[in-house]
Amino acid sequence: MRLPANLVIAALACLPALAAQEAQTLARADGSLIHYTIDRPAGPPTGLIVIAQGSGCLPGATNTGIATVRAAFADYTAVVVEKIGITPGAKIAEGHVDCPKAFVDGYTMTQRVSDYVTVLEHLRESPELGASRLVLYGGSEGGLAVARLAAELDPVATIVMSSGTGLSLEELIKSTVPPEGHAMLDDGFAKARVSPDDSTLFAGSSYRYWADSLDQRVLDYMIASSSPFLLIQGGRDLSNPPHAARLAANAFAEAGDCRLTYWEFPALDHSMLMPNRASKLGEVAQLAAEWVKDPLPAC
Structure with a gap:
């Protein structure tokens, strides 16, 4: 299903006020702390939504995209779990080259899902x-996280x-890089597989991260889950191009599996921005909140 790019709704203006975030911690087995925040609704919660941020090390608690999605699910308790080594108030400027040790x-993705x-x-x-x-909602790398969670x-x-x-x-990374760059990727990825416990950085992430994630495919976890899924894709997404999402939609269709709803917005990019840089994330998230009320329409 493809929705028109100019679909506009005004429901966000009517959302109820939200309580302040509550910072919480839990201890991992090694004694280090998992940092997470809880954002309660004004009244009794409809449910609990986990919102998973994408790549990098910027705190999720102050992520504007997460805040926009959270506003669309205002009647839910919202939970944001920070990545290892990150606190809700961490002072990180760029989020890729200035991540803490x-x-x-x-x-790694396995460690993230465990948290x-x-x-x-x-x-x-x-x-x-x-x-x-x-309810689970993840964007970009966070989509892999919530798909893995849905399988567990x-x-x-799950959105x-x-x-x-x-x-x-x-496969995804290679699909976005010109062929002349593939030899460099192959070399770096091969080194990561040989040294899966190494913190050496390659293409912005450690060998440890790459070794854990390179062979993972969101679709495999979706199929292994019993959850209904909403798959949202921007037609102008250059980081995660539409053909990758269509492969997943086709896999569900060919299997006769009605758990997947697929929305493709032709004019939107990876972050749900229009060509003029106007954000449609709030409107898309509000549509997703409506979908959650009845996530299994007939095929």
């Missing part, structure tokens, strides 16, 4: 947060946005 040395599971298992002990109705947990709905869904991470 604890992040560079420790961050989410730890936090959610803890929060499910607090029914007043609405955790019995779990039992969310009522994946701009995540190169039908290709492995290695």
